[in-house]
Amino acid sequence: MGRYVVRRLLQFIPTVLGTLFLLHYLTSMAIQFGGNPVRSLFGDRTPPEEQLRQMTEQFGLGDPCLQQKGNPCFGLFWERMQDIFLRFDFGQSLAPRRDVTDVLADALPYTIKLTIIAFIVEAVLGLAAGVLAGLRNGKFSDYVVRIVTVLMISVPIFVSAVLVQKFVGVKFGNWLRQDLDAPEWLGRGLFGAAYKAEFPWLSLILPGIVLGMLTLASTARLTRGSLLENLRADYVRTAKAKGLTTNRVIGVHTLRNSLIPVVTTLGLSIGGYMAGAVVTEGVFRVPGVGFTILKAIATGEPMVLIGLTTVLVLVYLVLNLFVDLLYAVLDPRIRYE
């Protein structure tokens, strides 16, 4: 087990370096083809040559390779990796000029809150719907779950986020706020059209539901399928033959086995939320990691982009490893050597 963990941790290195190099190359090309982003800090004024050169150097963008179109800038990449992983220096953002670590520290709590809400929505509703559909296979409630989940899976998140915002946040919210004179927390918090700093949890519930919806549907379907498969298993028949109550046959002998694959997807979806909240955070204007990344792309902030993505990649990889180890705990047949 220990050796397996070490080997997996070593495998992180090429994955992280590969991802970051890709990102580094893309942002470098943006500079090579689009021009020095530091110049934009001066607006329509033309900065003195000497001052511009100095500032560009300060932001770590002074390397001459950034003026050669297509140059992969290996030297710069190597320097950046040393800065990040040896000196924990993630660089600075351009405007406002701040340490990227501070930018991250500001954004992360929102994304974590959003992830928690989305995960609860996914785990509770997804499992409940899946178990219900599995146990009532072929009945009305099974069809309802199957049809609703297909709809949820087929609507992309940028559509569902905008639709929910428009119809729940704006139309329903306006009706609450104006016609019903609903209390602040309800009208502006829970059913607000965007994130409000006064309601740090309440106003994240709607975006959290939107974010959790997609994985909720696949979790429900996976749970249903896995449960149906295990209900037919020989050992469930044995459990019945042992004269156990139906609750125990299903609750202990069937569910324990059915939930092994579900736990895997649940674990991986946390990583997905952390990274994939870009759209949801963008639509609902939640100042989290995704929204910050979106802004960094729009304004061309290479260091913010690289810094935040590094953290996301690491979170995703660690969660992935954690899920794999959890798998071995849940299923004794699996042993990592």
Place this chain on the structure above:
Amino acid sequence: MAPTTEVQARFGPSIPGTDPSAPLLAVEELRVEFRTRAGIAKAINGVSFEVNSGETLAILGESGCGKSVTAQAIMGILDTPPGFITGGQIKYRGVDVLKRSKEERRQIRANKIAMVFQDALSSLNPVFTVGFQLAELFRKHRGMTRSDGKKRAIELLDLVNIPAARQRVNDFPHQFSGGMRQRVMIAMSLALDPELLIADEPTTALDVTVQAQIMNLLADLQRERNMGLILITHDMGVVADVADRINVMYAGRIVEKAPVFDIYAKPSHPYTKALLESIPRVDLKGQQLNVIKGLPPNLTQIPVGCSFSPRCRYAQDVCKADPPPPLYPVQPGISSACHFWKEVRGDE
């Protein structure tokens, strides 16, 4: 449910209305059908037999003849739907269990009638230790604590000759060999001292040498405890040493009943005879194996008349036209569902 009295804690629940002098198990005119999209498959069409304490009844037949379905119907673990019991009675000590509540049927399972399944690897739960799965029976049926249950689990593993039971009780099923797994399965079925044990092809998944060990273990335990044993198999070799009586099944009907010796010496039904002839024989080496030509009937379209008639070399027009032959008494203890049993036996 926690046991309510001292007696119940030790001996399990008592089923009201049972008569200790009645036969241990009597199945009468049992009918089971499977309602599927392809149609209604009549899996069991009027099967009757009796088992008493200390007696071994073998139910012999090829795949799909309804032997396992019979066992599942007796245990009450038939998957409904698609399986439905459409007629007949299953009497445990004189009580028709089909008329009893679900709760009472659950109490009968494992306490009174227990079952050993064919493939022990898939029949044991892969994510729980063997000890947990054994102790569970004592905890849930006898209200024992975890530690007491585990002690009993170790005793049971000892009983079925598993070496180092104290350590192995914490192992998972996949850590056992095939034969050992089947021993665990047997231990599990014997946990609550059932009066009747149904063994559904207990040796099919095992090596020949291990088969003999398992059969001997089953036979010894049955003798010690004076249990009734229903042995379901398609292997005529397995049956010969252990069984007292044999019921041969074909297409959901019992076609011949006889003591084990008589079946081998003088079969009274063409199907039994053909089965015996198709056993490979060492003294006929190098010759073509005898096979029974054709296939068993599709259970959704069982022909009128005797269902074996299309494959039968004794068949005449009467077999195909008339309703299926009843079990004709041949001798005391022997009966055959064939109009021409005399010709089959060569008794003219």
